[in-house]
Amino acid sequence: MSTSVIAPTAKIGAGTRYGEFCYFAGHVKIGEDCEIGHHVVIHEGTFIGDNVRIDDGAVIGKLPMKAANTAVTKDQEFPPARIAAGCIIGTHVVIYRGSDIGLRVLIADLATVRENVTIGEYTIVGRGVAVENFCKIGCYVKLETNVYITAYSELEDRVFVAPCVATSNDNYIGRTEERFKHFKGVTIKKGARIGVHATILPGLVINEDSLVAAGALVTKDTPAKKIVAGVPARVFRDVPPEQLLENQNWKD
DSSP, X not given: OOOOEEOTTOEEOTTOEEOTTOEEOTTOEEOTTOEEOTTOEEOTTOEEOTTOEEOTTOEEEEOOOOOTTOSSXXXXXXXXXXXXXXXXXXXXXXXXXXXXXXXXXXXXXXXXXXXXXXXXXXXXXXXXXXXXXXXXXXXTOEEXXXXXXXXXXXXXXXXXXXXXXXXXXXXXXXOXXXXXXXXXXXXXXXXXXXXXXXXXXXXXXXXXXXXXXXXXXEOSOBOTTEEXXXXXXXXXXXXXXXXXXXXXXXXX
């Protein structure tokens, strides 16, 4: 006798296998040839494409929580979570309702993806990464271990973010009503790279193919194709030509 609970309206594709103590809620649709581990919870209406791997203890389609004094979690109806074909979802990952995960994305163990988030195809979301709500992550992005992407941020294609990078969206640090007019995350343009333990202040733009050095504190927009370093970050020199995205001969 199976220890898993599958709602009568859930649909599971041919060749899909799942482990013990799973729960698949009503109107869940799981594609063909998926591999789903033990203790996986998939909430109401979630769509999962073909050939998706979901590891033990993952939670997909979770409803957001709203604290009484939160400034960014809104009361709204969220569409079901969607995970496209070929994705890999690690152990104890939490993906909220209202998220849309593109083709062949990898989301590593212990990562969290909030509501109103889109993640483009072939992106890697590393171990312990937190992507807050109202974010757009492009294609072929790499977010390394313990990166924090604040709400209302946008990362374009081919962005690289090294471990333990922190971003922010509130210059008022939670005080005075004025802050509600100015919430804004970061924008990281195509091909930009952020070094380990860098910090980016609210509303700033890291421009195309810019490189933020390890440990830098970014307090103003960075110029395209320049390296910035220091506290506060200042222009150090040009990005070497062989390092520019335009010289990598990638198809996309």
